[in-house]
Amino acid sequence: MAVGRRRQPADRRRAQRPPDRRGTRGPGDAVSAAGAPLVLKFGGSSFATPDAYGELARCLDSRIASSGRRLAVVVSAMPGETEALRGRLHEVSPHPGGDRVAGLLTLADTVSAHLLAAALHRLGRRATVLAGHESGFTTDETFMWARLERIAPQPLRRALREHDVVVVPGGQAADDRGRPTWLGKNSSDLSAVAAAVALGADRCEIHSDVAGIHSCDPNRVTGTRLLPAVSYADAAAMSHHGAKVLHHRAVRLAERHRVEIVCRHNTEPFTRGTVIGPGEAAARAVVLDLGSRVLAYPDRAAADRAHRAFRADGVAALRLAEGPHVALIGGYTDPEATRLRHGLPPAREAGVPVTELHAGRATVHIAPDGPDAVRLAQRLHDGLDTAAGQALAPAHA
Ligand SMILES: Nc1ncnc2c1ncn2[C@@H]1O[C@H](COP(=O)(O)OP(=O)(O)O)[C@@H](O)[C@H]1O
Ligand SMILES: N[C@@H](CC(=O)OP(=O)(O)O)C(=O)O
Numbered sequence: 001m002a003v004g005r006r007r008q009p010a011d012r013r014r015a016q017r018p019p020d021r022r023g024t025r026g027p028g029d030a031v032s033a034a035g036a037p038l039v040l041k042f043g044g045s046s047f048a049t050p051d052a053y054g055e056l057a058r059c060l061d062s063r064i065a066s067s068g069r070r071l072a073v074v075v076s077a078m079p080g081e082t083e084a085l086r087g088r089l090h091e092v093s094p095h096p097g098g099d100r101v102a103g104l105l106t107l108a109d110t111v112s113a114h115l116l117a118a119a120l121h122r123l124g125r126r127a128t129v130l131a132g133h134e135s136g137f138t139t140d141e142t143f144m145w146a147r148l149e150r151i152a153p154q155p156l157r158r159a160l161r162e163h164d165v166v167v168v169p170g171g172q173a174a175d176d177r178g179r180p181t182w183l184g185k186n187s188s189d190l191s192a193v194a195a196a197v198a199l200g201a202d203r204c205e206i207h208s209d210v211a212g213i214h215s216c217d218p219n220r221v222t223g224t225r226l227l228p229a230v231s232y233a234d235a236a237a238m239s240h241h242g243a244k245v246l247h248h249r250a251v252r253l254a255e256r257h258r259v260e261i262v263c264r265h266n267t268e269p270f271t272r273g274t275v276i277g278p279g280e281a282a283a284r285a286v287v288l289d290l291g292s293r294v295l296a297y298p299d300r301a302a303a304d305r306a307h308r309a310f311r312a313d314g315v316a317a318l319r320l321a322e323g324p325h326v327a328l329i330g331g332y333t334d335p336e337a338t339r340l341r342h343g344l345p346p347a348r349e350a351g352v353p354v355t356e357l358h359a360g361r362a363t364v365h366i367a368p369d370g371p372d373a374v375r376l377a378q379r380l381h382d383g384l385d386t387a388a389g390q391a392l393a394p395a396h397a
Contacts, residue, residue, distance in 0.1 A: 001197070003148045003253065037070040037160050038063070039201045041170065041192035044076040045209035046266040047112055057119035059268060060165060064125070070160050072199060074168045074192040075116055077108030082185075084108075086332075095337050098143030102182035106132065109169035109188065117167045127165040130155060132172025132180055137194050139173045139181045145314025146173060146181035148190065148253070153198045160199070168195055184314065185332040189250035196259045203260045206246065212263035212273020213238065213245055216286040216381045220374050223381065231279035233360060235261070241318070241355040241362060242289030242329045248316065251276065281360030284384045288354055288377040290370045291331025295347035297324040302345050309342035310335075318353075320364050327353040327364060356380050 040060075046052060060071060085105050089096050113129045120127035136152030159166040170188020173181045183190050189206055196204040213235060214224040230238075232255035239248035245263070254261050254276065261276040297303040303324035310317035315338065316329040326347075328335065338344070351366045352373035365380070367373035 001151055001153065003151060003197075003256075035067070035069050036201055037072050037199055038067065039072045039074070039192060039196040039199060039204045041074040041188055041204065041206045042076070042266055043188060043206070043208045044079045044081075044112075046207060047075070047078045047115075050115070053112075053115045053119040054122070057116060057123055057125070059270075060120065061123050061125060064164055070163070071165045072156055072160065072168060072195045073116065073165055074170045074188055074195055075109065075112045076170045076186075076188040077112050081108035081111065095334065099179065102143040102146070103180050106169065106172045106180060106182050109171055113167040113169040117165070120165050120167075125165055126163040127167060128159055128163045129167045129169065130159055131169055133174040133178055135168055135172065135191075135195075136198060137173035137191070139175055139183070141175045141179075141181070142314045143175075143179075143181050145184040145316075146175070147314065148173065148183065148194060148249070151194050151198050153200070156195060156198045183249075184247075184316075185330055186244065187247050187249070189247040190253060193250045193253045193257075193259055193261070197253065197257045201259065203262055204254065205262045205264055207264050207266035207270065208245060209266055210245060210263075210273070211265040211271045213243070213276075215284065215384065216377055217243070217288050220288055220290075221286070221378050221381050226273050227283060227285075228274060229279070230274055230276050230283060231281055232276060233279075233281040234283035234285070234357070235276045237281065237357055237360065237362060238283070238285055238287055240316070240329070241287040241357070241364070242292045242353065243285075243287045244289060244330075246276075283357060284359070285357045286354065286377050286381045286384065287357065288373060289330060290352060290373060292327060292329045292353050293331065293335075294320070294325050294327045294350040294353050294364075294366050295335065296350040297326065297347050298345055300324045305342075306338075306344050306347065309338055309344055313338050313341070318364065320353075320366075325350060325366070329353075354380065 082105050089104050117127040117129050136155040138150040139146035170191040171183045175181050192204050213227050213230050216224045218224045236248050236251040239246045263274040265271045303326050307319040307326050315333045318327040351368045354365045354373050354376045356363045367376045
């Protein structure tokens with residue numbers, strides 16, 4: 001199915017769901033086919049040590065037994081593995097082509113998927129791995145920040161007819177010619193929502209080292225609150241400005257296909273923290289990401305051009321409302337490569353963006369460096385509950 005932008009009424013979508021969501025029992029399988037497969041995602045923070053695969057396999061085994069459902073499980077690489085591969089690649093070539101980056105870096109997630117499948121197999125579960133070129137997720141040819149264009153339901157459905165668990169390495173897809181593409185840094189969430197769309201699932205559970213979305217990064221700022229329910233609009237705005245907990249395209253895809261995202265902690269009892277679904281933009285939050293950078297251009301026209309160039313390269317970039325500034329969100333980009341490719345003027349590093357969100361409006365502040373950004377985020381967060389609802393200048397994507 002095309003990754004379209006138009007929404008469909010919920011009952012029409014239900015009617016379109018193929019009947020093979022049910023009756024997935026395999027030969028000699030004790031697992032009942034009582035319901036559609038569950039879609040679960042476990043981020044890199046779930047795999048701090050190799051033992052984590054065995055522990056997670058045990059939990060998944062229990063989940064199959066208790067729910068009577070089969071599982072599509074999207075996994076990310078162990079922490080640091082993707083960046084270790086990037087480091088090795090850059091030792092060989094300082095500006096490698098996007099196809100090399102996509103081909104190599106996504107292998108880290110493949111390793112993780114096979115480790116989990118092996119741990120499940122050890123427990124007697126039938127598990128397989130569906131890599132990007134087999135998953136039915138088709139993208140454009142951007143390679144490093146590829147855009148999802150089509151989601152074919154058959155590969156996952158077929159694999160789930162024959163297995164208790166299908167493990168999908170996050171972030172992987174392929175272009176029309178079958179070449180491996182990468183959905184971008186931290187894009188396993190997007191793969192998880194894509195898997196839910198493929199399976200016609202109403203819900204996708206995303207597990208992380210925090211129970212859910214907080215009013216600011218709880219690992220950097222004190223006094224944060226867990227937000228139990230967040231609208232797609234607020235979750236997308238937070239991710240868009242750099243809150244790492246969810247990938248912004250994942251939120252958009254979930255909204256378009258009406259998939260509810262349930263954020264949970266990645267250790268037992270997998271506490272459910274935040275449910276993301278329809279609703280107004282109402283959250284008050286502060287977004288901090290120390291990997292993000294603001295670039296200052298000589299004038300507004302140059303900043304506009306740079307913004308378009310980064311976006312064309314698939315990079316998450318914001319054109320800030322004040323001044324000739326562009327924020328590159330999430331880091332891990334090669335601004336020099338984009339500058340050379342698009343003939344942009346040189347830019348000055350202006351600092352780290354810190355964003356205040358209030359009922360759908362965003363104000364991006366610029367802190368000179370990381371420690372200042374943390375202090376600023378703390379100050380803004382401390383003032384959240386008392387801040388007047390003044391009109392805030394929006395940054396536009
Ligand atoms: N507003 C926020 N709410 C919760 N976590 C946040 C927020 N902003 C940033 N984070 C960070 O996101 C991290 C989880 O995202 P990530 O590292 O991508 O997890 P995973 O590896 O499980 O995918 C948390 O450890 C936290 O530091
Ligand atoms: N290989 C991916 C894994 C990923 O998506 O990470 P996480 O789900 O932990 O954010 C990356 O580092 O980008």
